[in-house]
Amino acid sequence: MIISQDLLRAEAARRLRDARPELAAHGDLLSMGGLTAARQELARAAEEPRTLTVCVLRSLDLPAWIRATCVFAQRVAPSAAAAWRRDFTRTVFLAGNPENLAERFTFSHVADDGSAAWCGPAPAEDSAALRRLLKLFTAPAGLPAAPPTVVDLPPAPGSERAPARQHALHVATAGVTLGTGLVHLNHLLCEAVLDGTLASGDRLTIRQVPSLAGLEGPFTGLRIDTSVRDPDRLQAYAALTTRATYRS
Template sequence: MTISQDMLRAEVAQRIRAARPELAARLDLRTPDGLLAAQQEILLAAQDAKVSAICVLRGFDLPTWVRATCAFAGRVDPAAAVAWRQDFTRTVFLAGNPDNLRDRFTFGHVADDGSAAWQDPAPVGDSSTLRRLLKLFDGSAELPTRPPAVVRVLADRDPAGRAPVRRELYVATAGVTVADCLVHLNHLLVEAVLDGVVGPGDQLTVRQAPRLSGLAGPFAALRIANTPSRPDQLRAYAALTEEAHHA
């Protein structure tokens, strides 16, 4: 199954049905116009999101952040995750040193190297003090190119009888900034963990490619958003393959 506009529209429609069934009932997500209308409503609603998580970043290293993001998602309370999913796992990225903030703020997870820390998803007002204290993380630089890296995630979690699997995690780079990457991968990874697609001990081979349109599936998860220059066109920004088979 190769990535195509029809496939991308079907995937986006499925995500909307799961998180916002009332939109699916009111708009015809099978048509490009209906899907675009739903996405526009979601963008407007995001400005008044009820629930969000907070990520404080001292710096950004792609494999390290992938590992830490999965660890954070694996610790999110299931009840909190339900409300968070209704706001499409919205996360705000702030610039700061977590080590300097632990005495004043409670974090649900801190990366092993201290480069990032997360506040659990909660009503937006709960994080107002931290958001006033820190600025948004400046991720305006283009995503740096790096060789493939193997990341083992959730290694400290009980697998509960589930055998670890290997997957490929593809990240698009053409025209993508660090800030873009944070947003796209955050949605993909936390939702994959919450859904049980990514589990304890899994190995993710992180690979970068200018564009993902040529990739052939099957895919376990996709991060899809509009192309900035063409709102009617969708683009895959990250892709998580089904279990990789090795000889």
């Protein structure tokens, strides 16, 4: 199994149906026309999400942020997760220092080094004051290349340490800004944790590559969006596998 337009359409359609089953009534989600129509309706709805998460970033070290994001998602209550999934794990990234905000706002999770903190998932109005106070974390620079990096997710408190499950996290970098890359990774990681694909004690090997074209599955997670080069095609921006092979 390799990444193809058929595979990407099928996975994008599955994600839409799982989160919003009523979208199946909008036509054939496996066709690009039907999928585009459903995604356009979602884009309009996303302008006023009911449930969202806010991530405040002081600085960014990608492996550390990936680890902290997974820990945050592991602590989301099932009831909040269900509402958040209906809004497609919508997350707003803001630039700020969590330490300076601790007296005014209650965070759901703070990274061990204090570089990032999360509020929610919760009704959008709960974070309105925080979103008005801080600017968006846009990070227009390109997602940098990097050698493979291993991230170990911490074991659950009080649990016996089991053999780590091995995953590869593949991240496309060509034409992707750091800010956009965070959005793609956030969706993939949080949904993988909520689905049980990623769990406490697992090991992730991060592989940053220009493109995921030629990457072989099976895939345990895919982050898909419109291609940066062709609006009529889809592109995989991040993927999870249990092994890392590319077709030459």
